[in-house]
Amino acid sequence: MSPSLPLHFLFTVAAFLTSPVSSHFSSTSSSPSPDSTPSLSDWRSARATYYAASDPRDAVGGACGYGDLVKAGYGMATVGLSESLFERGQICGACFQLRCVEDLRWCIPGTSIIVTVTNFCAPNYGFTAEGGGHCNPPNKHFVLPIEAFEKIAIWKAGNMPVQYRRIKCRKEGGIxxxxxxxxxxxxxxxxxxxxxxxxxxxxxxxxxxxxxxxxxxxxxxxxxxxxxxxxxxxxxxxxxxxxxxxxxxxxxxxxxxxxxxxxxxxxx
Missing domain, CATH: 2.60.40.760 (Expansin, cellulose-binding-like domain)
Incomplete structure (x- = not known):
């Protein structure tokens, strides 16, 4: 499966070696109840797209420098942010809760996902913000692995309206x-x-x-x-x-x- 609209990402490749540790830690992608989820902000509106499982971007790492996201312990519970949200990389590692809204045809009711920021979705000024430049300012846009996207919406939805809020991260083990x-x-x-x-x-x-x-x-x-x-x-x-x-x-x-x-x- 491939996304219905092209995505333009900025990738930074870090030339460093990592040695294995005794265990790997995964961010949760379950759907906690709102009462049990620590919230730092109110729900806000944005849009979300996905990239296909065959895309190699998780293997080469993203703009936050974590390298192979599975080996780093983040799994598929990750997200790339548009320029309006990325804060020049300072937000790398932050966690967001997303839920699908406004589209009863494609949304999976009662679901949400928790993702960690690991990448940047670069603007594409060959398109307007309204006409294909999903990650152009001032758009607030999330780009998800299809495994995460399909927890809240059917993949055919493509560019979906979502709501998001910043939450505290829960991780296993230490920094x-x-x-x-x-x-x-x-x-x-x-x-x-x-x-x-x-x-x-x-x-x-x-x-x-x-x-x-x-x-x-x-x-x-x-x-x-x-x-x-x-x-x-x-x-x-x-x-x-x-x-x-x-x-x-x-x-x-x-x-x-x-x-x-x-x-x-x-x-x-």
């Missing part, structure tokens, strides 16, 4: 830190974040240093130029709602590039 780089250049991918889900600031600390601020490279990849080799690494992560969590000695002093480590988790 994951995947370390890559070379020499004194250190890049850390931060994933599996509960609570607000998106990260606004990161600090790193070696056993011989104080807390050092990291810069956002792209998506949820953060970097620093500092000699932290042969030192145990600690991390301080601040989410977009201003909550900060510190995890000490997450990586042992003999850590290597390409490894993934797990720290404390935000409350969901």
């Amino acid at each position: 994951r830190y995947t370390v890559s780089g070379y020499g004194i250049y250190l890049s850390v991918l931060i994933s599996n974040v509960a609570g607000a889900g998106d990260v606004s600031a990161v600090k790193i600390k070696g056993t011989r240093t104080g807390w050092l601020p990291m810069g956002r490279n792209w998506g949820q990849n953060w970097h620093i130029n500092a000699d932290l080799n042969h030192q145990a690494l600690s991390f301080e992560v601040t989410s977009s709602d201003g909550v900060t969590i510190s995890s000490y000695n997450v990586a042992p002093k003999d850590w290597n590039f390409g490894q993934t480590f797990e720290g404390k988790q935000f409350e969901s």
